[in-house]
Amino acid sequence: MASKMQGSAEFDERFLTCPVCLLHFRDPRVLPCLHTFCRECLQEWATKQQPLECPTCRTQVSLPDQGVDGLRTNFYVNNLLDFAAVKKGAGPGVPCQVCEGREEGARSWCVQCAVLLCESCTITHRRFPAMKGHQIVTQETLEASGGVPSSFQRKAFCPKHEDQVLTFYCEPCQTLVCVACTVVDHPRGDEHNPVEIGAVAERKKRHLQELLGNIQPRGREVEAALCDVKREISELPTSANAAIAQATAYFDQLMALLRDRKEEVVEEIGSRCRGVGKCLETEKEEIEFELAGLTSAFEFCKQTLAHGSDVHVIEIEGQARQRVEELLTASTKEVPTNLTARPSQVVFSEGTAVVEFRDDVARAGRVEVQVKVKVDASKCSVEIKPALPGFSNVCLLDTNGQISSELKDDVTVTLSDPSGQAVPTQLRGKGRGLWGISYTPEVRGNHRLEVNVNGRPVAGSPYDVSVQWSHSPHGEGELSYPTDLAVDMDGNIAVLEQGSKRVQIFDAKTGQSLRCFPVDGRCLFAIDIDSNGQFIVTSGHPFYSTQAIRVYSREGKLTKTLKPDCLSDPFGVAVLQDGRMVVADGTQKSCLLLQPDGSLIREIGKGQLQYPQFIAVDESRDLVFVTDWGAHKVFVFDLEGKLKFKFGKEGWNEGELQCPAGITLDPSGNMIVVNRDNCFLQVFGPDGTYLRTVAVVRERSHGIALTPDGHIAVACHSGQCIEFYKY
Template sequence: MAAASERKVLEEIGEDFLCCTICLEQFKSPKILPCLHTFCEQCLVTLVEKTGSLNCPECRQHYQLPVGGVPAIKGNFFMSNLIEIFKKQLESMQGREIKCEACQENTATHRCVECKYYLCNICLKAHRNLPLTRKHQLMTIGEYETAKLTSPVTLRAVEYCNIHDQNEVKFYCETCQVPVCTNCTIVKHRIPEHVHRDLKDAADEYLTELKAMVDKLKVKEQEAEKNKTLAKQIHTDLTEQCSREERKVRMKAQEIIKKIKREEQRLIDELKNNYKMKIKRAAADIDEMELKHGNIKSAGNYIETLMHHGNAAQLLSTKGDVGTRIKQLITMETTAKAEQEEVIFTPNDVKFCEHGILGILKSDVCISKCTVENIPKQLLKGDSADLLITTRDSTGKQVIPKQQVKAKVRKPDASWEDINVVDNRDGTHRVRVAGQLDGKYQVTMTIGDQPIPGCPVIIPVIKGLVKTIGSQGSAEGQYNHPRVWP
């Protein structure tokens, strides 16, 4: 019966939960950081000596070392208690004899629930006779093993004050947010400056609050997992799209392989280069979502284990850190940043021998990165100007757009006219504006029905010279030997 109980506890907690992720061994003097990640004291000392700062190896959060260094970091007494339980359970499961923890010589026959010690018959008598321990709850090992199955709550050890080590912790100081004993309420936590509550009542109330926060944390974990899956799907889709477009390029190249090999390779290299950055960004999203999801999940696992297996003092000793960490995780951004931007190969409709190219690679454009250049301040009536549209993707790279580029002009007589857009097949387009009437021309240019920043462009058209000054000659007000500079 006892072996079954041990196995159940081991399965619930798991040995990995009790291992430091730095040294990969069972915790020694465990220290807990505000992010709820626990490490061996010596592992943190080595880490700080090596890096010169304290950054959590799990979630990479930076913390200021307290006065006193790593040893002054809060100890994880809950974890230490679990390790002791784990060791005893493991010894019992392996059939090893349990030694008395007082004399370290005789076989243990009893266990003190308050002290958490196994005692032999000789040490048991001394334990019963000492004034400080005579009222402690003592059980035979058989009774203790049975109680673990039938009523594990009764086996929770009494917690003693860190300052008054012979006094049981019975109160919770809400002012200082620490469990205290009766002496503490008289010395350092006196009324009315400090507000006290019964330890169990405070723990029960906090447990209710903690359950509600854990429920929200689980929702956040599901959201993070969903976005992590989305990031992976984007990564997969981009990879598949790249492969699909590469196959299209190769199919076209095989038709006239001898003449197009060099062009084929150029297009493939350009295609892979385009997708390389997009896939890299998608992969970075996966890494970020993996890290955030892992932080949320590990915090949730730790808190749930603390809720299920920790006593009131252990539960409340981390109240501030747990609440802060849960709020951090719940408000953490878990939306994937990568966008599914495609690069599509469009084959050339005419014969290869006429133009020497297989086709072109067209990409999604970022409208905010596109520009219009060569805009004249004004035009003489009858003249024309060529505006230059440059299309770019989200990284600012000049690309050939998948979307259609259009332009139209509103003339001074309020009539509208579509303008022919010449595609230069290099990520630029030419729009010719002819000044047929004097007045203001409004030119609107769109990519995929979205206006390019800065549109509409206003171009004034004038009849001729604005003003004539002087004339050729030697009289006053006239020019003597005027020259035209090239």
């Protein structure tokens, strides 16, 4: 309101008018909802309803103990009212309110006294010692000002000491006080701490500025929502007209079908009537002909009996008998006496009963109001993963639980390769407000992904999608048959490549290769990182007699090679904080707990494990977790070698294990396990209870690791890549 008032040369009456009485504010008071009304209007309003509701926004208001009188005064509105009165009263012909016009017209205004003064009275006013601090606003200042001058403010006086201005603020009491109050009622001490209002006001102004900063983003959201609603309101007649046009066309088609059917039936009735009539006319003629023959024979016989002589009767009787027998024989063969074999009338039969058709008509067409859930783009996010050229990749759009059956109509996705060519994308729902954006890049390099919801970009859009890792085992940034991975102390991904015989470090967020170093040995299998950031790599095969555990510095230099006699076929490895290691040995069908120098401490799982593969350790509980390909189970031992429990059912369904490979633990103690054969990446509780399936990964996936930002990294051996899944 202030900005609008100060930006105009003339006052807008609605800023000075009470919404209840529609007059200028009288003693304006502010409700907790920040709407202002006259004190008397609020008092009258409060007597009419309990609890009190704001007349403008209908918010329920709890009045202070003093009632309406306890509400805060809107000093800003008072200033506006004063200024409006001064602007109006400073015009020509307005008398001085002190000398009542005995001198020349009014020329200035005393803010404290709230009176118009002529020039003489102004000089006299300034001479009084008690009025030396009063603020005088001249006519020139009033006329030159396009709005309310910043210095034009009515002084606030103490309600207890009416001649004292409020100049202090007691923070414990949260009350404005005057100088007299600081001596009598609010002396500085343990219970009171009056401070000058200037410092307090500056702090409060900063708080108000913060509130403005908080309001503006929400205001923009509400304005955007208002624009959406206005747009939908403007589009509503169009959609209604379209629906009317569709309904009209639909029922016109139904009525046209009924008219056509009616004409067909009426025409068929006429045709059938003509056919039956022709049949009946033919039958009529035959019957009339037969009747004429019978009548003629009857009359002949009758006349012969009545008038013929005996000679005549004897002569004619034979001929008469023959004729009558012919007539009677023809009647028996050709015309049935009951007349059931001939068509007699045309009737109409209802194919569908009127009652049934009425029900069908009632179901013909349905009017619905589509409720379209609008997804807020500011609350959406997109998870970007590095991609392989030539392979399908999926980015995950998270609508933060906002589920919309019409989401595909609201979302636009554009993916461009480094040259600007568009890459086809598909949007598929994954449930729970998640949508997959799938695509298959063809070239390497940074791609650009733009995701808009309801015409607004999702936070962070456009995104850079790195397409860098390929099948080629030669270049840096490319992978060749990765078998295992680990997260280093900086949160980067260290990948052990069996094909290129090296360890390559990648930035987990961007997929960019940071560095790499070669490693020795054949049949590289597992990698882990100790508390000093050194890389521990297992390699070897009993047929080649190259089994070893090698330790590389953070810079990638080989520091030592361990070849203990107890080691035959090393697979997974996990390093403890004190440097001890747990290594799975396939030939010995056990796990070896080793000292940092490689000497054996004890065997774990001997006689219980069949083909141990990968290992995870929870030192807080002294537990070792081992995946077993042969048993299709996960075994859990303590570091003393005692079996705590095991779980797993062999199968190809969710919750079952089929050659379990990589394993890792989350902060809650849940186990994340990937199956090499059925490809399920699954989560099990600390007791081995199946919780959920995260994803279906590529075949022959080996080691896995949980990244600091909550993704599961999977080493896809046959896919020659690392895939990331949101956990």
